[in-house]
Amino acid sequence: MRKRPALNVALIQESFKGSKDKTIRVTKEKIAKASKKGAKLVVLQELHQSEYFCQCEDTKYFDYASSFEDDIRYWSEVAKEYEVVLVTSLFEQRAIGLYHNTAVIFDSDGSIAGKYRKMHIPDDPGFYEKFYFTEGDLGFEPVDTSVGRLGVLICWDQWYPEAARVMALKGAEILIYPTAIGYLESPKDRRDELCEKENSPKERKKMLDAWIGVQRGHAIANGIPLLSVNRVGFEADKSGQIGGINFWGHSFALGSQGELLAMANEVEEVLYLTLDLDTLLEVRKIWPFLRDRRIDSYGELLLRYAK
Numbered sequence: 001m002r003k004r005p006a007l008n009v010a011l012i013q014e015s016f017k018g019s020k021d022k023t024i025r026v027t028k029e030k031i032a033k034a035s036k037k038g039a040k041l042v043v044l045q046e047l048h049q050s051e052y053f054c055q056c057e058d059t060k061y062f063d064y065a066s067s068f069e070d071d072i073r074y075w076s077e078v079a080k081e082y083e084v085v086l087v088t089s090l091f092e093q094r095a096i097g098l099y100h101n102t103a104v105i106f107d108s109d110g111s112i113a114g115k116y117r118k119m120h121i122p123d124d125p126g127f128y129e130k131f132y133f134t135e136g137d138l139g140f141e142p143v144d145t146s147v148g149r150l151g152v153l154i155c156w157d158q159w160y161p162e163a164a165r166v167m168a169l170k171g172a173e174i175l176i177y178p179t180a181i182g183y184l185e186s187p188k189d190r191r192d193e194l195c196e197k198e199n200s201p202k203e204r205k206k207m208l209d210a211w212i213g214v215q216r217g218h219a220i221a222n223g224i225p226l227l228s229v230n231r232v233g234f235e236a237d238k239s240g241q242i243g244g245i246n247f248w249g250h251s252f253a254l255g256s257q258g259e260l261l262a263m264a265n266e267v268e269e270v271l272y273l274t275l276d277l278d279t280l281l282e283v284r285k286i287w288p289f290l291r292d293r294r295i296d297s298y299g300e301l302l303l304r305y306a307k
Contacts, residue, residue: 015233080110
């Protein structure tokens with residue numbers, strides 16, 4: 001089999017700049033720089049055009065989705081101008097009253113290679129996504145691009161091994177997760193002993209380690225590289241219900257044995273790395289997990305609870 005060239009990747013981890021116009025301008029500048037450095041695949045974080053508005057429930061934020069078609073045209077032009085495969089995360093208005101958290105993947109000629117609508121939707125303090133987003137209906141379908149077959153999922157999907165497995169079973173060569181996750185900050189006048197315990201350095205480290213660990217498991221169990229791109233910086237909750245969220249950054253890349261290839265810190269950063277997709281073939285020969293799956297014995301996975 002002919003050896004494929006190594007794939008240069010850029011993961012753009014950044015903070016919200018206070019407005020959509022300024023944020024996308026800075027993002028475009030970083031894409032331009034990444035392209036000059038040789039990146040052929042660029043991945044942006046979840047809902048990268050705006051603040052993470054899901055900290056509260058407010059119908060005014062539905063207006064953000066009204067520009068979905070214009071946003072697609074804009075990022076299509078960016079992908080074409082800089083000749084990169086570009087993974088974006090956009091607020092999709094499908095109809096009035098019907099919205100999705102949608103990843104749109106552009107090929108290097110600006111064409112739409114595919115879309116993925118977030119399947120697992122959280123509803124927790126500070127993450128009220130069920131108010132805004134309808135569950136995806138496109139399934140777990142990898143997207144074919146000029147740099148390979150990409151298994152693009154979004155944030156809360158990270159915690160579900162089933163999603164990663166289906167993408168792998170359908171031939172995905174890389175798992176990709178645009179995400180928005182961080183530490184909740186309670187208003188200072190409402191902090192109590194329990195709140196302080198949950199926000200202690202020890203608890204925060206446990207949360208971060210769990211987030212990285214579950215994704216490392218996806219890479220290992222499926223013998224596939226994984227890219228995870230997170231937001232960074234503090235964003236206040238304008239409703240006052242919570243203080244806000246400190247997005248913890250730590251975007252990272254894993255190899256197909258779960259080895260850490262690169263990791264960002266808790267600051268704005270463009271993470272560069274090179275992937276050798278041919279290692280996927282060699283790893284799966286050594287660890288043939290797909291061969292030994294007992295597909296005749298997994299019926300309970302279709303149940304909500306098996307007892």
